[in-house]
Amino acid sequence: YIDIDRGRKREGCAEPIRVLVTGAAGQIAYSLLYSIAKGDVFGKDQPIILILLDIPPMLPVLDGVVMELQDCALPLLREVIPTDKVEVGFKDLDAAILVGSMPRKEGMERKDLLKANVAIFKTQGAALDKYAKKTVKVLVVGNPANTNCLIASKSAPSIPKENFSCLTRLDHNRACSQVAMRCSVSADNVKNVIIWGNHSSTQYPDVHHAKVNLHGSEVAAYEAVKDDNWLRGDFISTVQQRGAAVIKARKLSSAMSAAKAICDHMRDIWFGTKEGEFLSMGVYAAGNSYGIPDDLIYSFPVQIKNKTWKIVDGLPINDFSRAKMDATASELVEERDTALDFLSQ
Numbered sequence: 212y213i214d215i216d217r218g219r220k221r222e223g224c225a226e227p228i229r230v231l232v233t234g235a236a237g238q239i240a241y242s243l244l245y246s247i248a249k250g251d252v253f254g255k256d257q258p259i260i261l262i263l264l265d266i267p268p269m270l271p272v273l274d275g276v277v278m279e280l281q282d283c284a285l286p287l288l289r290e291v292i293p294t295d296k297v298e299v300g301f302k303d304l305d306a307a308i309l310v311g312s313m314p315r316k317e318g319m320e321r322k323d324l325l326k327a328n329v330a331i332f333k334t335q336g337a338a339l340d341k342y343a344k345k346t347v348k349v350l351v352v353g354n355p356a357n358t359n360c361l362i363a364s365k366s367a368p369s370i371p372k373e374n375f376s377c378l379t380r381l382d383h384n385r386a387c388s389q390v391a392m393r394c395s396v397s398a399d400n401v402k403n404v405i406i407w408g409n410h411s412s413t414q415y416p417d418v419h420h421a422k423v424n425l426h427g428s429e430v431a432a433y434e435a436v437k438d439d440n441w442l443r444g445d446f447i448s449t450v451q452q453r454g455a456a457v458i459k460a461r462k463l464s465s466a467m468s469a470a471k472a473i474c475d476h477m478r479d480i481w482f483g484t485k486e487g488e489f490l491s492m493g494v495y496a497a498g499n500s501y502g503i504p505d506d507l508i509y510s511f512p513v514q515i516k517n518k519t520w521k522i523v524d525g526l527p528i529n530d531f532s533r534a535k536m537d538a539t540a541s542e543l544v545e546e547r548d549t550a551l552d553f554l555s556q
Contacts, residue, residue: 227258227289229304233335234311234353235263235293236272238463242470243310248280248288252478253306260290264300265311297338304343308473309335309363312353322549325355329553332359336366345370348480348518351377352473356410357493357508358546362554364495364508373519376480377493379414379510381465381472382406386416386450390423393446394435400424401432405512406450406491407532408539409546414510415535416450418442420526443531484515489523500524501536507543 230247232240240263246252248261261280265273273293280291294300301307313327332351339347347370351360360377364370383406384398391398401423407415423435436442449456457465479490489512497505499522512523528536 225257227260228253228306229260229262229302231262231264231300231304231307233264233300233307233309236265236269236276237310238466239310239352239469239473241276242466243308243473244276244280245283246470246474248283248285250285250287252474253481255287258287258289260292261288262292262294262300262302262304264294264297267295270295297334298342301335301338301342304339304347306477307339307343307347307349308352308477309349309359310352310473312359315354325358325546325550326553328353328355328359329362329550332362333366333554336363339363340367340369343370347374348477349375350473350476350480351375351493352469354410355546357510357543358550360493360508361506361547362550365554372495372497375495375508376476376520377410377508377510378469378472378476379406379410379491379493380476381469382410382414382416382450382453382510383491384468384472384475385453386418386446389446389449390418390421390432390436393438393441394423394425396423396425402488403512404432404491405489405526406510407536408510409543410493410510411539411542412451412455413539413542414451415532415539416447417532417535418446419529419532420512447535479515480518480520483517484513489514492520494520494522501528503536503540504544507540507547509540509543 234240263273277291277293312331315324351363353359356377360375364372364375383404386404387401388398391401404421405417407417418432421432422429423432425435454465476492484490491510492513493508493510496503496507496509503509513520514523
């Protein structure tokens, strides 16, 4: 009996963390919330208060999601708070996963999409600044994710820029999986692929530094795949266009795989990366050694320790890679400049 009591006391030690998911009535959130509440992301002994934010018309749907979370009877889930108010949603947060954004509608200009999202992420950045903990870790998923992340960060001047990141882990996982299938190994046998740049079709999936574990020994990806044309051609375009391919097939955008990538991204921020391994995430570019303009959120290879990321510096970049890294950077510069015009209006 003493042991059980001790266990209980020990479990009672961990204070619940407050985790916000926006766009909480949407389909990515529907795939995501169970994994967070179950302990797959922040740890098996970390109690959670889950805050679900969405727009007023979605509140009835949100009530259904709350019922289902209650019905999962999850021991770590201490409280679920559905809301449409930023002062409730952003209060004292430890983690914010910003999934909600204005989706692109048919016939909509990219500029109009940017304008709508600048308004959303300006509001959410300001709410983070005003209500959240200064240590909050913010992950932006809603597209255009890199630029939305930059706007949120600029609208939250009191929160360190390093606390903001955007999701390119889905692209990273797609690239890993493509290489793994090509080599007939499971995906955990592929490491150190890189997604450079924007979470858009200009992103550059790079396997020049990737390793594949073949029969117990680590081999460079180019050597393992033995098909340079594929790696420089169809592999890249498959990863770049994968989101569109899923929409074409499912008539809905990637949700299960996006939710899994969000979990991977946040778990790695919380618990760090393995020795000798790096991952892709969109982070603040200032001070990078790859000649990428400073004032961007750009996807780099990163390593994480003590909840702090560091760009992996000094990887050799060939001319092929250089051109693709610069192309995605110039798209981001253009997006940023358009967005900052809207921000200042």
